[in-house]
Amino acid sequence: MPLMRIVSDMPVEKSVVLVGAGNAHLVFVRRFAMRPWPGVAVTLVNESSVIPYSAMVPGHIAGSFSREEITIDLVRLCRAGNVRFLPEPVTGIDAVARRVRFASRPALAYDALSLGLGSLPACPAELGEAALFLRPMQAFLKRLDELEQALRRSPRPFRLIVVGGGASGCELTLALHQRFGKFPGFGVTLLQGGPHLLPEFPAGVARRFSEVFQQRGVSFRVDARVSGGADGALLLDSGERLKYDAVLWATQAAPPQVLRDSGLSLNAAGFLRVADSLQSVSDPAVFGTGDCVAFERYPDLPRNGVHAVRQGAVLFDNVGAFLREQSLRPFRPQRRCLCLLNTADGHAILRYGKIVCKGRWARKIKDRIDQRWMRKFHELAAMxxxxxxxxxxxxxxxxxxxxISSDVLSAVLKRIDIPDDPRVLLGCRAGEDASVHRVRPALFGPQPDKLVEVQTVDYFKAFIDDPYLFGRIAGLNSVSDLYAMNARPFTALAIATLPQARGPVQEAQLFELLSGAVSAFRELGVVLTGGHTTEGNELALGFAVTGFGEEDRLxxxxxxxxxxxxxxxxxxxxxxxxxxxxxxxxxxxxxxxxxxxxxxxxxxxxxxxxxxxxxxxxxxxxxxxxxxxxxxxxxxxxxxxxxxxxxxxxxxxxxxxxxxxxxxxxxxxxxxxxxxxxxxxxxxxxxxxxxxxxxxxxxxxxxxxxxxxxxxxxxxxxxxxxxxxxxxxxxxxxxx
Ligand SMILES: Cc1cc2nc3c(=O)[nH]c(=O)nc-3n(C[C@H](O)[C@H](O)[C@H](O)COP(=O)(O)OP(=O)(O)OC[C@H]3O[C@@H](n4cnc5c(N)ncnc54)[C@H](O)[C@@H]3O)c2cc1C
CATH class of the missing domain: 3.90.650.10 (PurM-like C-terminal domain)
Incomplete structure (x- = not known):
């Protein structure tokens, strides 16, 4: 069913921040769109504004799906869901102050926080440029496009090593071979540290993958643990050195770095410890889902998208219950879940409990399930x-x-009797971008007789749901009239209208708004000298700006x-x-x-x-x-x-x-x-x-x-x- 959005006009009382566009958060946004909570504002933060759907990434690499077919557009999704979207990397979480931190904008306050940050492949750091990382996936796909262009321009011997023989390592190796195998001299090898591929799956899955590798002439090695690498070669535990042109890390998940200094309770590996309710064990206002968490009750729960998706509905209910101070329900993982692995040859391997089989029909089921998921994010009803x-x-x-339209404005200005004043060089009737007045010569620069004061005012309601960026743009827009007259802005007085909200929520919004404006003004040497605020239906901001110019250079x-x-x-x-x-x-x-x-x-x-x-x-x-x-x-x-x-x-x-x-x-x-x-x-x-x-x-x-x-x-x-x-x-x- 296409996503329908329901709008609530109630003052904002509580603020929920979702960090990372993980699977559970995508489910949350869809649910919030259809069942919004009056008085609650939801913000989704993700480091990129589009995300590929990981389950379809091997298919995309192998050429079965276009980029568009596997991409979720978070700008459209959030807008349709009445959720504010911030395309920014989060640099830290301060659980004590209840704030999410960024490198280049003010921190975001929350009443409830949910983390769906995914995980990172664990990789020795010293490989530098040659290392390809799966996350962020958008960047990974871009690097593959660049590699393809380079190989197309000048085909040359190219050795790609995939490290990690789990499900994603096996799928990706076959997909990469399918995409790049046509270039003469291209070779891909999969290295698995342990004695078997896919150790988390029944032996039948590994056997079937091995058969496909052999049939297609793709090399893989088991018992080939990588201990480090440098200077274009990987070093194996055995002491062997393997030369490479690029290395893709598809090893076990490591925790996201932002958890490290959050003050939240983490397990020994650094994942967020959560209870069945998806709440952090140390802070009930913080929830966690997907790959970045470790369940107290299910320490061995595999990290996959199936569990993360199912956590979405529980997360939505539980965050709502937490805000309303009601009791929360537990997440119960499926005992067996359906796994479908793409072998990049039109087939898939199906595993359900002990059942393992391979076929074209399994691939059809996989594609149907994945495409049904994607339709939820592509078919968004218009506002x-x-x-x-x-x-x-x-x-x-x-x-x-x-x-107000220009004909209304000019009709009114014609009817109003504004007296002429010799001190005003250009006023209302001049129709310029700013008004121009004489100033007292003694106060200013080397050519005091030419110096004029230039003033303008601008004010409009918000056109985006990000107060910080709106503040920046409103600031830039307000001083623009002076640049359009070859004058330099100096001071600005603000006028801001804020929607009704609980004190701290309103304070956070005003802080973001003015921080944005001040950051723009600072870069331009403009000083915010005062202002006025009022409550109203909608967020709006404007500035009266004063600056100076030279009369004969305007x-x-x-x-x-x-x-x-x-x-x-x-x-x-x-x-x-x-x-x-x-x-x-x-x-x-x-x-x-x-x-x-x-x-x-x-x-x-x-x-x-x-x-x-x-x-x-x-x-x-x-x-x-x-x-x-x-x-x-x-x-x-x-x-x-x-x-x-x-x-x-x-x-x-x-x-x-x-x-x-x-x-x-x-x-x-x-x-x-x-x-x-x-x-x-x-x-x-x-x-x-x-x-x-x-x-x-x-x-x-x-x-x-x-x-x-x-x-x-x-x-x-x-x-x-x-x-x-x-x-x-x-x-x-x-x-x-
Ligand atoms: C190639 C491949 C194929 C896969 N196929 C399947 C499959 O078929 N079925 C299956 O069940 N699982 C599959 N998986 C596993 C699955 O992708 C993950 O288990 C699942 O995506 C985990 O989801 P998540 O909700 O934890 O977060 P993710 O989907 O990983 O999303 C986390 C988001 O957080 C963002 N983020 C991270 N750090 C920050 C930050 N500091 N600031 C802002 N944003 C941040 C990331 O950009 C990302 O968008 C596959 C994985 C790979 C790599």
Whole structure:
């Protein structure tokens, strides 16, 4: 059944953090989507935003499944499940302070924590570059792709050694042989430390694997324990040295390192000790599942995905019961579980209790089970449409997509009588990105008569569920108006609206929000000097920013000249992609670059424009490229030509627009389309959050400006068109 999400509007009272997208946590997220707990916020943290499903990895390596078929997109899953997702590696757990720590963002507080971190292969550290690690699996698959490309480019003798003859070592050896065996000179050897392959399975499984190895000419060795290695050779206990080009470690599981200093009770090997309830034996607020735990009652329970998946339902019930102070139920592992091992030849080996057999039909069963699991994560129902029963405010776009439309704003500004004041150089009616005032000369720098104070204010509701990143982006967006005028921001005053929540939850949210903003400001030399907070329906943040510029060096919207080229520093499309994200329809591969680009400040772009003599500039925000460019054309009395094929767009923009997804501000922005000549394109009216600068550059400087922008961290900066004299009676935009 496709995942349906139910939304609750209750104030947040408790916070649950799931660390690691282990199997039980995936089950938890699906259950939470369908049966949310009012007043509880759930966050999933994982080091990557997509994860391959391990059981299908050998099949993928052997060429049976595409990457997409085996990949779970955590951005979409969590959005569909109303779970906040943080794609960050966790660096530590402080069980005493009840916090999860990260290297580059504030710690996350929890009322209940669950660890589903998986395990790591135990490997001697000295092998360096040549060692391939199964975890993180995403990185492992990337390295195999690189290896394939290298072998394709220049086939050469290549010796791959797989260390560890357990289930995954055997499956992977055969899969790797299937994939790379076609390259001349490629050879793979499996080394098993003990006397038999697959010692945890009945002898029949090892026998069948041995037969397959022999039939396919894949070498394996038993009693070949690796004691170390260096300089391109593995050292065996026997003293023998085996040369290699790469080594894949598929040895027994070692515990994740973050457990080490957590203060939680660990067993001798370093795994989290848990009771039947899945709670840590030393801290009932901490739960653990999957490969990273050791059960007190079942010390020999094999580490596999089957048990981890079954723990998901118990975990969901027990974390809920713990928060409600009710009694918890025990996890009871199956006495026998079905194991299906892929031999990469269209067959699988089935083991159930003492039954062991091999066949094509077993492979069919395996594929059917694995694909059924994957459908749970691929078939996610879209969020309700704006005209559905969901509260209207939940469906409106955030960020700059939540602006009031430009026609409403200009109608009101025309009706309000704002007196002129000689101290104000550029005020409301100038329609610039920021207001400009004279300052007292005695206080400032070498050219005091030119110095002007420049101010702006920005405020919008959250468009993502990560207060820290939202704070960073809101900070960058608010100072952007000053860079768009060639001014330097100096101080910022915050205004923040926080949803109702229990004190500590609200405090944690405000802390993340302001930490994000301050981290962005610090990099730009901006000081947060004060602010105001209030409670409201939704998280929102803005800043009143003050800075300084020189009167005769300010960029102005009115300075466009025919012949100028238009340079845009960032891609367009954030409005539609954020609308898609709200609906749970934005893929991780689109969302990650979108966030990364929104997190780039416009400071360097403004400085490059200034160095190359630009005098006309604006930043592209809520009114989209068309709205902001038309403002410039009106102010300058000129027209413009845009070369549609040159306009940079975010990955995924075309796909989401093709599905009919646009920002809620798009329709209002498109009202200016009567002034656009040529096929109106969706990106023209798409509102941008933390968008780029649009500068008018002299034609002879364009190449240098673009090259500098690319080098300065704006890789998609592009020359998108030109300024013309008026095409007709009034300024207009021609799309070619
Ligand atoms: C090739 C292969 C094939 C397999 N096939 C099968 C099979 O067919 N059937 C079966 O039952 N089992 C199979 N297994 C075993 C199975 O993969 C594991 O037992 C199972 O995945 C364990 O799941 P888990 O829930 O403990 O965590 P995992 O699935 O390992 O997930 C842990 C997650 O935590 C993340 N993480 C780790 N550290 C951090 C950190 N510090 N910060 C943030 N995130 C972190 C990881 O990136 C990962 O996404 C296979 C294993 C391999 C290697």
């Amino acid at each position: 309700p449409e704006p005209n559905s029963d969901a509260p209207a405010h939940l469906m409106r776009c955030g960020g700059c997509g939540s602006k 960029f102005r919207k009115s300075h466009l000249q025919p012949g100028d080229r238009l340079v845009l520093t960032k891609p367009l499309g954030s409005g539609a992609l954020l609308a898609a994200w709200m609906r749970g329809d934005c893929k991780a591969e689109w969302f990650e670059p979108l966030l990364a680009t929104m997190l780039v400040a416009n400071a360097r772009a403004g400085a490059i424009f200034a160095r190359h003599g630009v005098t006309a500039c604006t930043d592209i925000t809520g009114f989209g490229l068309a709205g902001h460019l038309l403002e410039m054309l009106d102010a300058s009395g000129v027209s413009a030509r845009l070369e549609a094929g040159c306009v940079p767009l975010y990955a995924g923009f075309h796909e989401v627009v093709a599905r009919g997804i646009t920002s809620t501000l798009h329709a209002d922005n498109a009202k200016v389309s009567c002034r656009v000549d040529g096929a109106a394109a969706a990106w023209l009216f798409d509102p941008q959050t933390s968008g780029g600068l649009l500068g008018a550059v002299r034609a002879d400087a364009v190449a240098a400006v673009i090259a500098e922008l690319h080098a300065a961290g704006y890789p998609q900066a592009a020359d998108i068109g030109a300024i013309d004299a008026l095409h007709g009676q009034s300024p207009g935009l021609l799309l070619c």
